Amino acid sequence: MDILPRISTVIIANGRFPSHPLPLSLIERAEYIVCTDGAANDFIAHGGRPDAIVGDCDSVSEENRLLYAHILHRDPDQETNDLTKSVHFCVKNGRKEIVIVGGTGYREDHTLGNISLLADYMEEATVEMYTNYGIFTPMRGSVEFSSFPGQQVSLFPIDRTAVTTRNLKYPLTGRILTNWWQGTLNESLNSAFTVISSGRVILFRVYA
Numbered sequence: 342m343d344i345l346p347r348i349s350t351v352i353i354a355n356g357r358f359p360s361h362p363l364p365l366s367l368i369e370r371a372e373y374i375v376c377t378d379g380a381a382n383d384f385i386a387h388g389g390r391p392d393a394i395v396g397d398c399d400s401v402s403e404e405n406r407l408l409y410a411h412i413l414h415r416d417p418d419q420e421t422n423d424l425t426k427s428v429h430f431c432v433k434n435g436r437k438e439i440v441i442v443g444g445t446g447y448r449e450d451h452t453l454g455n456i457s458l459l460a461d462y463m464e465e466a467t468v469e470m471y472t473n474y475g476i477f478t479p480m481r482g483s484v485e486f487s488s489f490p491g492q493q494v495s496l497f498p499i500d501r502t503a504v505t506t507r508n509l510k511y512p513l514t515g516r517i518l519t520n521w522w523q524g525t526l527n528e529s530l531n532s533a534f535t536v537i538s539s540g541r542v543i544l545f546r547v548y549a
Contacts, residue, residue, distance in 0.1 A: 348372065350436040352427045354455060355379035355400070357446025357473070358387065363548060364442040364471040371440075375431060377423035378413075380443055381405055395430045396423030424455055425462075432465050441470040460499040460541040475547040483537040486546065488529035493547040496524030500540030508534035 351371035355378075359365050368374065368389070376384050378396030385391070385405055391412065394401060398415045406413065416426045424444065431439055439462075444455040455470070456477055462468045463479040470477040475493075478486070488494070488508075496518070498504060503515040510528040518524050524542075536542060 348440055349438040350375065350431050350440070352424065352431065352439060352441045353377070353380045353384050353389075353391075354424050354427075354441055354444040355383075356443045356452065356455070358383045359442050359471070359473060361473040361548070364473070367440050367442060367471060373436060375427050377427050379423065381409070383443075385409075393430065395427040397426075422454070422458075425458060428462050428466065428468070437466040439466050439468045441468065442472075444470045445472045456497075456543060457499070459543055463541070475545055478544045478546070479541060480536060480544055481538060481541050483535060485533050485535045486544065488532060488534050488546065489549060490530060490532075492529040492549070494527045494529055494534070495545040496527070496536065497521045497543040497545070498524060498538070498540060499543065500538075502538055502540030504540075504542060505537040506534065507537075 348367050348371045350373045351368055352375045373392045375393045375395055376391040378394055378398045379400035381391055381394045382402050382405060393412050393414055394409055395414045397417050398413055414430055445452040459468060459470060459477055459479040494509060496504060498518045501517055503517050504513050505515055506513045508531045510530055536544060
């Protein structure tokens with residue numbers, strides 16, 4: 342019997358389809374799966390059945406467009422990307438605990454854009470992005486993260502505000518990070534660590 346908790350909502354974005362067991366398990370345990378329109382083709386090809394397909398719907402194959410017409414939610418707005426449309430769709434429908442997979446792995450500009458958007462999504466939902474290597478979590482305030490000794494940790498500040506950490510190998514005390522590289526390649530010292538900042542920070546933790 343599966344003793345792991347069910348995952349409320351998973352959004353599959355149009356990056357590289359996951360290959361790591363952890364994001365794949367999140368898809369398997371999801372109560373509700375939303376595909377951005379380009380991701381639907383890959384997910385269906387892997388034997389999946391989405392609950393909703395969201396986006397401008399210009400990337401869904403003609404076959405899938407016909408088969409899944411009843412769950413297509415077209416949004417032609419060109420001021421947002423399909424991932425953002427999918428998050429807004431979930432929030433509008435009361436789904437505010439969201440895991441994103443497939444958000445990285447192809448073009449670097451798309452990858453950076455998708456990661457940076459987590460800082461916006463955190464204003465309306467609890468959201469994390471799982472890749473084939475680790476977890477991106479947006480945060481603000483004082484947040485304790487579960488960890489393990491030696492876990493690699495990187496911090497990417499969105500706002501230019503002071504950052505303080507506890508239980509990281511290279512501590513920060515009221516440090517303003519002026520470039521993303523300055524917060525990379527840190528390391529957890531214990532079973533948990535804390536990050537404190539009044540501004541938005543996107544945290545990355547590698548898997549065990």
